[in-house]
Amino acid sequence: MRHAAAALALALAIGASAAHARGKTHAVRIEGMKFVPERIEVAAGDTIVWTNKDFVPHTVTAAAAKIESGELPQGKSWKLVARKKGEIQYICRLHPTMSGVVLVK
Ligand SMILES: [Cu+2]
Numbered sequence: 013m014r015h016a017a018a019a020l021a022l023a024l025a026i027g028a029s030a031a032h033a034r035g036k037t038h039a040v041r042i043e044g045m046k047f048v049p050e051r052i053e054v055a056a057g058d059t060i061v062w063t064n065k066d067f068v069p070h071t072v073t074a075a076a077a078k079i080e081s082g083e084l085p086q087g088k089s090w091k092l093v094a095r096k097k098g099e100i101q102y103i104c105r106l107h108p109t110m111s112g113v114v115l116v117k
Contacts, residue, residue, distance in 0.1 A: 035059055035093070040112065042070045042084070042104075047112035054094050056116055063089040070110070074102040 035057040041048045043065040054060060062072050064084040072081040072090060077100050081090040094100075094116040104110035 037061060039063065041065050042110075045107060045110055047102075047104075047110060050111070051113040051115070053115045053117060056094060056097050058116075059091055059093050060114060061089050061091045063087075069106060071105040072102055072112075073105040074100050077102075080105075 036055070037059045038052055038054050038061070040052060040060060040062045042062055045066065047062070052060065062081065062084070064070050064086055067086055069083040069085050071083055072092070073079065079092060079100065079102060081092075083106070084090055094114060097116050100114040100116065102112050102114070
């Protein structure tokens with residue numbers, strides 16, 4: 013009985029650490045009408061958080077990958093978990109000259 017409890021405690025500890033190691037978080041600022049950094053490399057399972065530092069709203073849009081943040085006003089963030097490996101090229105739908113790349117490895 014005591015042994016079983018110890019095994020359960022160990023299993024919970026392993027589960028907790030595995031969940032913690034699942035992914036990193038990467039920050040992209042939207043600032044001065046640019047995505048900064050413009051290109052990032054992440055691992056599958058990682059989270060990317062975009063934060064709009066500009067006065068005007070922006071979006072994170074990759075139509076082909078069905079990614080659409082909606083309009084982000086100043087100070088707002090939007091996050092995406094990168095699940096599929098490959099290159100995601102995205103733009104701001106409101107200012108299509110703004111572009112960025114997420115490479116998911
Ligand atoms: Cu924009």
